[in-house]
Amino acid sequence: MDAAHVDRIRILEADPDLAAALDEGDRIEASHAALAPVLRVECGRWRPPEHVEPGHMGFLVLGGLLTRTVAVGGPGSIQLLAAGDVLRPWVTLGEDAPMDLNAEWAVLQTATLASLDAAFGRRVARWPTIASAIMDRLVTQTRWLALDLAVAHIRRVDDRLMLVFWQFARRFGRVTPEGVLIPLNLQHQLLATLIGAQRPSVTTRLGALRDQGLIARRPDGTWLMPNGNGMAVLDTLDGELPAPLLAVLVRPIGPDDKALVADAFHRMSDEARRRRFLTPATELTAEDLDYLTEVDHRRHEALVAIDPADGRLVGTARYVQVPGERDTAEVAVEVVDDWQRRGVATALLRALSERARRNDVETFRAYVSSDNAVVLDAIERAGAIRTGREGSELEFNVPVPRDGLGDRLRAALRAAASGQLLLAERVARRLGIWPRD
Incomplete structure (x- = not known):
């Protein structure tokens, strides 16, 4: 024409x-x-x-x-x-x-x-x-x-779709009470061509994303990314170190994320591995990866943060309910070294708190080493409640926020989840990887 x-x-x-x-x-x-x-x-x-x-x-x-x-x-x-x-x-x-x-x-x-x-x-x-x-x-x-x-080039079609919809939301979206409206009538074939996938696969995965509440098609053909759609805007914590991207994709972990988890483990420093997994090992075993990725999303929940630029995993947050205390769960978060202090942990903990509320978890529990003065000072100043002691570890409880993360709760959760947690030891012992030679 x-x-x-x-x-x-x-x-x-x-x-x-x-x-x-x-x-x-x-x-x-x-x-x-x-x-x-x-x-x-x-x-x-x-x-x-x-x-x-x-x-x-x-x-x-x-x-x-x-x-x-x-x-x-x-x-x-x-x-x-x-x-x-x-x-x-x-x-x-x-x-x-x-x-x-x-x-x-x-x-x-x-x-x-x-x-x-x-x-x-x-x-x-x-x-x-x-x-x-x-x-x-x-x-x-x-x-x-x-x-x-x-x-x-990202392996998961779901991630490709969410990232391309995020791009549309950034360029064309309008904020509404229901979420971000993308006023484009985009057909499945066009989306498939955009992300380099087959149209039937796109149709199937769009249905899965719709069922998860991450994306919705309106009667007029336009698209809606409901509130809490999985894209988390980063609030960098260091004014001299701007975030390389405006957002990461935050989503539940799945069994097919084993390669991403292993890759992120390789990108962690030796100290980070020791603190998180209580082991100097440089590899995760198949049993490790099974436990870390095959969760029930209720008693054991884990979320991952994905870099939209290359599809790599940059952070993980998880909670595991405390046996005998249905409303309490231990919490942990890890971020690969080159993405720390860019707001990834905050984004993950915000999303994890929302999942916890839906699963009737009211309290996050963390164990901090009694000689970790930096974390102890941060968590106490942030308002976490000291509730006990187990060996050399001090026990703290942090209420799961009901209306988003305020500054104090955000600081408390970040401090708690960055301490050396008994959750890590329990996971390691269950996997049979602690202590390792």
């Missing part, structure tokens, strides 16, 4: 972020100068121009949703383009391309495109930061493509 010219528009009013680097006076003047023709493209296949005048900067998407699909002897790959993206469809790989790649364009939602032609470029030449902002958009698109590629 060809595009129809509608009118001219003031680009900086339609997309104010392009003028973010201008002062107020320049912004007003540039806004009057930055005029560009607008095209309206209806739903269906789109045939963009193959040639444009020299100096044309591209089409700026002002609204709607488009796709660009490239196939090489298979289902191909697909790129979603929406408001803020910049298109230069006439640019090819050139004569040195190893094969002839033909991209197919389609419009899923009626698109409005601003044609940033040579005349537009001349009018805004006095303000080079506008051109710089447009270049930033192009670079950002390549970053999203790189993330899409990384997601497509």
Whole structure:
């Protein structure tokens, strides 16, 4: 379908972020100068121009949703383009391309495109930061493509789907009382192409995610990520060490996570292994992995945090109910060394607390070594209740929060779960891995 010219528009009013680097006076003047023709493209296949005048900067998407699909002897790959993206469809790989790649364009939602032609470029030449902002958009698109590629290589289809929906939520989502609404009518086949999976597998796994309350399809075809949907925004704990990502995927552990758990164990320091597993061993046995991943999700619950960039496990939090005390469970959390102090433990403990409440667990219990002055000081200042002593370990109880983690409870849980816990010893003894030579 060809595009129809509608009118001219003031680009900086339609997309104010392009003028973010201008002062107020320049912004007003540039806004009057930055005029560009607008095209309206209806739903269906789109045939963009193959040639444009020299100096044309591209089409700026002002609204709607488009796709660009490239196939090489298979289902191909697909790129979603929406408001803020910049298109230069006439640019090819050139004569040195190893094969002839033909991209197919389609419009899923009626698109409005601003044609940033040579005349537009001349009018805004006095303000080079506008051109710089447009270049930033192009670079950002390549970053999203790189993330899409990384997601497509993650082993679990469930994780791929949740991560791609998180991307949609970040780019297109609107917060509602029920959760984050993704106002896109995305068909199963399109999702399958996006994540590099087969359509039947995607349909099956979407059903499983729906049953878990992680994703929902609305009657109009749009999608909803309900509150508590599994993506946890990180609150970095060190102002000088920003989190590398805005979120991690937090989900229940499963039997097929054994390889992820083993990989995370290898990335822990010797001291972290000793503290968590009471062993200097460098490998987890098959029995270890069975116990750590095959949990009943009620008396023994475990959650994992997944890095959206590469699908690797970066942290685990678990509780095990205390025998004879149905409302009390011991708690532990571990985070691989290079992800510590980035908010992963807090995100895991927040989600673990929600699971505990649903399973009628009212109290988390932790055992801290009496000579661990740092953790003892932190946990006592945070308000944890000292309830006893077992050998050289001091027993603390922390109430499971009912309305989210306040600052004090968050600090108490983090301190408790980072101490040397009897839970770790009990797990190790049950596995027959303590003490190891």
